[in-house]
Amino acid sequence: MKAVELAKDVYSVGVIDWNIRDFHGYSTERGSSYNAYLIVDEKVVLIDTVKKEFTDKMLENISSIIDPKRIDIVISNHTEMDHSGGLPRVMHYIGQDKPVYCSKMGFKNLSEHFPAGLNLKEVSNGEEMNIGKRTLTFLETRMLHWPDSMFTYDQTDKILFSSDAFGQHYAGFETFDDKVGDEIMHHAKKYYANILLLYAPLILKLIEKVQEMGLDIKMICPDHGIIWRSDPAKIINAYVEWSKQEGHKKAIVVYDTMWHSTEIMAENIAEGIASQGVEARPIHIRSSDRSDIMTEALNAKAIVFGSPTLNNTIFPTVADVLTYMKGLKPKNKIGAAFGSYGWSGEAVAEIRGHLENLGMEIVDPGLRIHYVPDDQGRAEAYAFGQKIGKAVIDAL
Amino acid sequence: MDKYVCSVCGYVYDPANGDPDNGIEPGTSFADLPNDWVCPVCGAAKDEFEKQE
Ligand SMILES: Cc1cc2nc3c(=O)[nH]c(=O)nc-3n(C[C@H](O)[C@H](O)[C@H](O)COP(=O)(O)O)c2cc1C
Ligand SMILES: [Fe+2]
Ligand SMILES: [Fe+2]
Numbered sequence: 001m002k003a004v005e006l007a008k009d010v011y012s013v014g015v016i017d018w019n020i021r022d023f024h025g026y027s028t029e030r031g032s033s034y035n036a037y038l039i040v041d042e043k044v045v046l047i048d049t050v051k052k053e054f055t056d057k058m059l060e061n062i063s064s065i066i067d068p069k070r071i072d073i074v075i076s077n078h079t080e081m082d083h084s085g086g087l088p089r090v091m092h093y094i095g096q097d098k099p100v101y102c103s104k105m106g107f108k109n110l111s112e113h114f115p116a117g118l119n120l121k122e123v124s125n126g127e128e129m130n131i132g133k134r135t136l137t138f139l140e141t142r143m144l145h146w147p148d149s150m151f152t153y154d155q156t157d158k159i160l161f162s163s164d165a166f167g168q169h170y171a172g173f174e175t176f177d178d179k180v181g182d183e184i185m186h187h188a189k190k191y192y193a194n195i196l197l198l199y200a201p202l203i204l205k206l207i208e209k210v211q212e213m214g215l216d217i218k219m220i221c222p223d224h225g226i227i228w229r230s231d232p233a234k235i236i237n238a239y240v241e242w243s244k245q246e247g248h249k250k251a252i253v254v255y256d257t258m259w260h261s262t263e264i265m266a267e268n269i270a271e272g273i274a275s276q277g278v279e280a281r282p283i284h285i286r287s288s289d290r291s292d293i294m295t296e297a298l299n300a301k302a303i304v305f306g307s308p309t310l311n312n313t314i315f316p317t318v319a320d321v322l323t324y325m326k327g328l329k330p331k332n333k334i335g336a337a338f339g340s341y342g343w344s345g346e347a348v349a350e351i352r353g354h355l356e357n358l359g360m361e362i363v364d365p366g367l368r369i370h371y372v373p374d375d376q377g378r379a380e381a382y383a384f385g386q387k388i389g390k391a392v393i394d395a396l
Numbered sequence: 397m398d399k400y401v402c403s404v405c406g407y408v409y410d411p412a413n414g415d416p417d418n419g420i421e422p423g424t425s426f427a428d429l430p431n432d433w434v435c436p437v438c439g440a441a442k443d444e445f446e447k448q449e
Contacts, residue, residue: 142438142439143404143405143437143440147405147437147438202404202438202439202440
């Protein structure tokens, strides 16, 4: 692949991973890319690398502009191996003594990923580096999403190299937001919901800080997916909105089922919710990926969980989604639990406990139905849904 | 003295160790940390710490 010029002497030299479908447990139905950037100034600078097995492809891309051996400086914005995996090979190829600049935590973390031979150099928050015509500024963004994460800002071209922030798992030759169109927002939202949501309070603080600093941002270059050049404010504003977690007039009914009884409940509950003018969708866990469920959960005001009782406890796939959701810490949600059971019926109370721990406002102690819901059971499920729908309307 | 856990990243402030990298002597209680002290791992403010039970 040829490098793509983003501004005079600034290039995208990363690689596309067309076929990845499972990115550390996150479903990537459109593949992904590992972006890396090259600035050819008096000093030649490479920002981030790619997953190890794609390193030669990246070096080839760089070769379409310049002999990679002419790179003077490498900047590592993030230690995770989709961006650092290529470092040992790149440094071996261009010269082991050349410096790799990173944050203080990057220094620690890179040392633990690559024990031998990188010439790591720590930069502090706000530090500037002149590379010729350009000056770069480093901004620490700890826990967005690793302790080492940082941004590199090119003051001259007003480009923000934002590491994983504002990224999307999307493979395509389009390169830019204006060439993909609105579809990209879905992938950006999925990325946010699955990687960043738990750090929502930090994101709000960071965006406030960046606004106070008055950084003029003409282009945002993340480490995955397309580059935001036509309207960088759009993705920043979306991050603010997602981080506030105000919730829409929407509920999701997430369930699993063995003999369809809990499923019948789920569908009647969803219908009851919808009867209140609230968007509702039942989601069968084993027909979805947990990362897509999380994306739906992001802007839902209510999350309703259903599970049959299996061997005195919750169905395992339901526990999977609950565990995953616990880590991502969604805020300001209404919650409720339901399920069909045969004799002991522990699942509903157990789910309620999980939802309470998630800090959700529980609107009903939960609905249990013995075996297969009959007409009365279906009506109870519908009424349960109505109650949730009303609670959503009242809360907004 | 009580230990405090960062609710953002899980770092534990242990008064016995202090935070020498950031000029905090061993033996400094959480309450005695300066107000502008932040989590050495993630930069979270003091009020984002909870007492470890
Ligand atoms: C999305 C994501 C979130 C992570 N969250 C945490 C965390 O909260 N706490 C932690 O100690 N490590 C966290 N890690 C770091 C991993 O535990 C670490 O990279 C580990 O070495 C991965 O082990 P593995 O190679 O067996 O997957 C996270 C990693 C990723 C990719
Ligand atoms: Fe990452
Ligand atoms: Fe990444």
